[in-house]
Amino acid sequence: MESNNETQENISLLRLKGKLDFITSSEFEQKFNIMVNEGGKKFILDFSEVSYMSSAGLRFLLIASKKTKGKVVLFGVNDAVKQVIEIAGFVSMFKFSSSQDEAVEILTKN
Amino acid sequence: MRDRGIALKLALLIIPITIAIFLFILGYYYNISKNTIIKNVEENSRNLALNAVNKIEKSLKTFELVAENLSYFVQSSNYTKNELLSMIETAVNKNKEIYGSTIAFEPYSFQRDSLYFAPYFYKGENNIRFTYLGGDSYNYFNWDWYKIPKEQNKSLWSEPYYDKGGGEIVMSTYSVPFYKILNRENKFEGVVTADISLNWLSNIVKSLKISKSGYGFLISQNGNFITHPSKQLIMNESIFSIAKSKNSLKLKEMGNKMMSGKSGFELIDGILSDKKYWIYYSPLPSNGWSLGVMFPEDEIMADINNLSKDAVLISIEGILILLLVIIYISRSITMPLRKLSEATKDIASGNLEFDIPEIKSRDEVGNLSRSFEYMRSSLKKYISDLKETTAAKERIESELKIARDIQMGIIPKDFPPFPGRTEFEIYASIEPAREVGGDFYDFFFLGDNKLFFLIGDVSDKGIPASLFMAVTKTLIKAVATSTDKNLSEIAYKTNNDLFSDNKMSMFVSIFFGILNIDDGEIIYTNAGHNRPFIIKNDGSVLMLEKTDGMALGVFENAKYGINKVRLNFNETIFLYTDGITEAMDENSSLFGEENLKQKLKECSSFKAEEIIIHINNKVKEFVGDEPQYDDITMLSIKYLNNSEKKLEIELKNEVSELDKLNNKLAQFWNEHNLDSEELGHINLSLEEIITNIIKYGYNDDLEHTIKVVIKLNGTQKLQLEIIDDGIEFNPFEHPAPDTSKSLEERDIGGLGIHLVRNCMDYFNYERENNINKVVMVKNIGQKII
Numbered sequence: 001m002e003s004n005n006e007t008q009e010n011i012s013l014l015r016l017k018g019k020l021d022f023i024t025s026s027e028f029e030q031k032f033n034i035m036v037n038e039g040g041k042k043f044i045l046d047f048s049e050v051s052y053m054s055s056a057g058l059r060f061l062l063i064a065s066k067k068t069k070g071k072v073v074l075f076g077v078n079d080a081v082k083q084v085i086e087i088a089g090f091v092s093m094f095k096f097s098s099s100q101d102e103a104v105e106i107l108t109k110n
Numbered sequence: 111m112r113d114r115g116i117a118l119k120l121a122l123l124i125i126p127i128t129i130a131i132f133l134f135i136l137g138y139y140y141n142i143s144k145n146t147i148i149k150n151v152e153e154n155s156r157n158l159a160l161n162a163v164n165k166i167e168k169s170l171k172t173f174e175l176v177a178e179n180l181s182y183f184v185q186s187s188n189y190t191k192n193e194l195l196s197m198i199e200t201a202v203n204k205n206k207e208i209y210g211s212t213i214a215f216e217p218y219s220f221q222r223d224s225l226y227f228a229p230y231f232y233k234g235e236n237n238i239r240f241t242y243l244g245g246d247s248y249n250y251f252n253w254d255w256y257k258i259p260k261e262q263n264k265s266l267w268s269e270p271y272y273d274k275g276g277g278e279i280v281m282s283t284y285s286v287p288f289y290k291i292l293n294r295e296n297k298f299e300g301v302v303t304a305d306i307s308l309n310w311l312s313n314i315v316k317s318l319k320i321s322k323s324g325y326g327f328l329i330s331q332n333g334n335f336i337t338h339p340s341k342q343l344i345m346n347e348s349i350f351s352i353a354k355s356k357n358s359l360k361l362k363e364m365g366n367k368m369m370s371g372k373s374g375f376e377l378i379d380g381i382l383s384d385k386k387y388w389i390y391y392s393p394l395p396s397n398g399w400s401l402g403v404m405f406p407e408d409e410i411m412a413d414i415n416n417l418s419k420d421a422v423l424i425s426i427e428g429i430l431i432l433l434l435v436i437i438y439i440s441r442s443i444t445m446p447l448r449k450l451s452e453a454t455k456d457i458a459s460g461n462l463e464f465d466i467p468e469i470k471s472r473d474e475v476g477n478l479s480r481s482f483e484y485m486r487s488s489l490k491k492y493i494s495d496l497k498e499t500t501a502a503k504e505r506i507e508s509e510l511k512i513a514r515d516i517q518m519g520i521i522p523k524d525f526p527p528f529p530g531r532t533e534f535e536i537y538a539s540i541e542p543a544r545e546v547g548g549d550f551y552d553f554f555f556l557g558d559n560k561l562f563f564l565i566g567d568v569s570d571k572g573i574p575a576s577l578f579m580a581v582t583k584t585l586i587k588a589v590a591t592s593t594d595k596n597l598s599e600i601a602y603k604t605n606n607d608l609f610s611d612n613k614m615s616m617f618v619s620i621f622f623g624i625l626n627i628d629d630g631e632i633i634y635t636n637a638g639h640n641r642p643f644i645i646k647n648d649g650s651v652l653m654l655e656k657t658d659g660m661a662l663g664v665f666e667n668a669k670y671g672i673n674k675v676r677l678n679f680n681e682t683i684f685l686y687t688d689g690i691t692e693a694m695d696e697n698s699s700l701f702g703e704e705n706l707k708q709k710l711k712e713c714s715s716f717k718a719e720e721i722i723i724h725i726n727n728k729v730k731e732f733v734g735d736e737p738q739y740d741d742i743t744m745l746s747i748k749y750l751n752n753s754e755k756k757l758e759i760e761l762k763n764e765v766s767e768l769d770k771l772n773n774k775l776a777q778f779w780n781e782h783n784l785d786s787e788e789l790g791h792i793n794l795s796l797e798e799i800i801t802n803i804i805k806y807g808y809n810d811d812l813e814h815t816i817k818v819v820i821k822l823n824g825t826q827k828l829q830l831e832i833i834d835d836g837i838e839f840n841p842f843e844h845p846a847p848d849t850s851k852s853l854e855e856r857d858i859g860g861l862g863i864h865l866v867r868n869c870m871d872y873f874n875y876e877r878e879n880n881i882n883k884v885v886m887v888k889n890i891g892q893k894i895i
Contacts, residue, residue, distance in 0.1 A: 022801045023765055052790060054797045055862035080790045087868040088861055 048076030807836025
């Protein structure tokens with residue numbers, strides 16, 4: 001697990017790495033909460049290096065979305081993870097982009 | 111309109127024939143009438159003509175006599191001039207027909223000094239006039255009346271002529287030559303004449319009464335018209351000039367006949383008009399003239415034509431009356447027929463409750479109506495009888511159907527029956543010959559890894575057989591599941607139970623066995639049933655070895671032996687009833703055991719279900735359209751347990767243990783060369799279930815073991831078993847979350863199980879002996895390298 005935050009015009013980037021399962025998702029959640037407390041309002045979640053996600057990861061995404069009032073953009077989501085999001089019915093709740101720049105653009109507009 | 115059809119047919123048949131008969135009668139009658147009329151006309155005209163001819167002839171004879179007398183007198187005696195004149199005058203005076211008369215002498219014969227001497231007396235208006243003929247303007251020597259008798263030395267009538275300078279009328283003259291005997295020779299001395307006025311002749315001819323527009327006419331010996339109603343013809347035209355101008359050969363021929371003194375009756379063209387005339391002509395023998403009497407044909411025919419018209423009118427009226435009669439008759443026939451036809455429609459539509467219209471007539475229609483009434487009452491009776499028998503039959507059939515439903519209800523018919531078990535496939539089919547058959551099968555688990563299965567055939571058919579079958583099946587299951595008896599004892603006990611209450615002396619052949627899921631071993635007992643086959647991996651088919659024992663329910667305390675056989679991975683045991691081997695084709699030959707064995711050899715690569723479908727098709731092909739005489743029942747079990755492809759892991763109830771599971775699973779995946787995409791789904795499902803157990807399954811702080819068994823069986827089905835000793839919790843009984851809700855409304859709970867449901871092909875939870883067991887199955891493919 002590895003995360004990183006780069007702030008740019010009130011947009012925070014959280015880089016996720018490895019598995020997003022029952023164990024790791026709570027760590028990402030802590031990290032995310034700190035960033036929110038530091039004033040983060042818009043988030044980009046980098047899924048490029050996430051290979052696997054369980055319902056714990058979904059729970060993290062749900063919390064992230066609720067806390068930012070939907071200002072979350074995911075990019076680099078692989079097929080297996082995308083499938084899990086689809087099964088859960090979360091696709092319409094999040095915005096997906098193919099690159100980091102595009103994610104910035106989407107968040108800047110809103 | 112139905113009656114119009116018959117009326118039309120009758121009319122078409124009768125009217126033309128009637129018309130033909132009428133026409134024939136009319137034509138015949140017309141012809142006969144015509145001939146009769148023409149005959150009458152001929153008779154009439156001949157009489158008229160002959161009368162006229164006689165009358166004229168009589169007059170002419172008078173002329174001739176007078177002239178002859180005068181000539182005799184002149185020749186035979188001496189006379190003075192005065193005596194001569196007086197004689198002539200007397201002759202003219204006494205004979206009222208005679209217009210005039212003269213005695214004309216040769217030149218200088220009577221008086222030496224006088225060239226002409228011809229004293230002429232003729233009739234004036236009131237008196238007798240006298241003149242001397244002859245002179246420069248009247249050289250009688252050249253006139254026909256003088257010249258021709260002189261030349262021909264005989265008496266004759268002249269052609270009509272206008273006597274200019276003499277009588278001054280149109281006349282014809284009878285001339286008698288007279289002679290003086292000199293030296294014994296007759297010397298011509300002159301002629302004596304008697305003139306006849308053509309006017310007078312005309313009046314005679316006119317007086318002929320000849321129909322309305324008929325008339326008579328006279329022609330001279332040359333054919334010239336002497337009298338004719340048309341004055342311009344007289345002296346100007348002859349019958350031949352008319353024939354020429356009309357270009358009528360017939361008229362010309364008739365003229366010739368008239369000229370040659372013949373009489374006749376002919377139809378000719380009219381002389382002045384184009385009308386046809388019947389003519390009777392007759393000659394006047396004295397002078398060669400000819401009298402014609404003309405009857406216009408149309409006038410003759412007028413009556414008969416009028417008569418014919420009347421006859422035609424009457425015929426038409428008669429035909430119209432006939433037509434009305436035909437319509438009336440056909441109506442009187444078809445009205446009842448139409449009523450009957452309506453009634454028949456009602457019968458056809460099933461309504462038998464109305465009255466057939468009563469037709470009292472004693473003819474065929476009346477008979478038909480009575481027959482209909484009879485048919486209706488018969489039908490009604492027949493149908494009510496039929497209803498009763500049908501109702502009775504339906505009752506029986508409904509009972510049979512209920513019995514069948516019971517029978518089919520107690521036989522397991524949902525396949526696959528154990529979707530959580532990938533170690534074997536089982537399939538069975540039953541096709542009763544009648545509504546209720548005596549065949550049956552059953553299968554159920556004894557514990558976790560022993561499958562009890564059986565197939566049987568009760569010795570009878572119908573409801574009793576089905577009840578006996580139900581009893582047998584129930585007994586076996588009760589005995590097998592409730593006690594720890596072995597197969598031999600199960601058979602023994604069941605046999606005695608069946609025997610004791612068997613008042614109808616029924617028995618049942620039955621084969622039963624127990625398959626050990628772990629190693630494929632089958633222990634079996636055969637109670638008089640067809641021995642099953644085993645389809646081996648090498649494609650060969652073996653029949654199971656015999657065991658001791660006879661059908662259940664025959665002898666009390668009968669003994670039953672047991673035997674063992676082992677199914678290897680991918681091998682199948684096939685059970686059947688004699689409905690297969692004794693299936694008959696049209697030649698009554700049997701399907702047979704050996705044939706079944708050969709067909710099974712084609713099935714080594716088939717699934718359990720495919721084997722049964724294959725054999726069923728082959729039997730159907732063999733039987734063709736022949737009826738099915740016996741129940742056909744089959745049961746196949748294919749052993750798919752692959753003990754080498756098995757992974758067993760024990761985990762402690764800590765989240766960190768999940769990594770260990772992940773690693774082992776990845777290793778298993780590599781070993782068996784499986785599709786890595788599926789690995790994510792398996793990992794996800796295991797994580798969700800196990801996390802749940804770790805988080806919510808224990809209400810103490812002790813260490814627990816969670817057992818995970820992973821089996822990969824023959825048909826690439828991955829079977830996952832998760833066994834724990836936590837509190838009772840069925841993860842699948844919670845409803846799936848509503849994934850269409852918006853973010854704010856969404857609750858995070860249940861999402862994990864929702865993911866499992868979507869990832870797995872089968873999932874089940876059961877709790878037994880304080881142990882939770884979750885079974886999941888996933889169909890996975892081999893990795894394509």
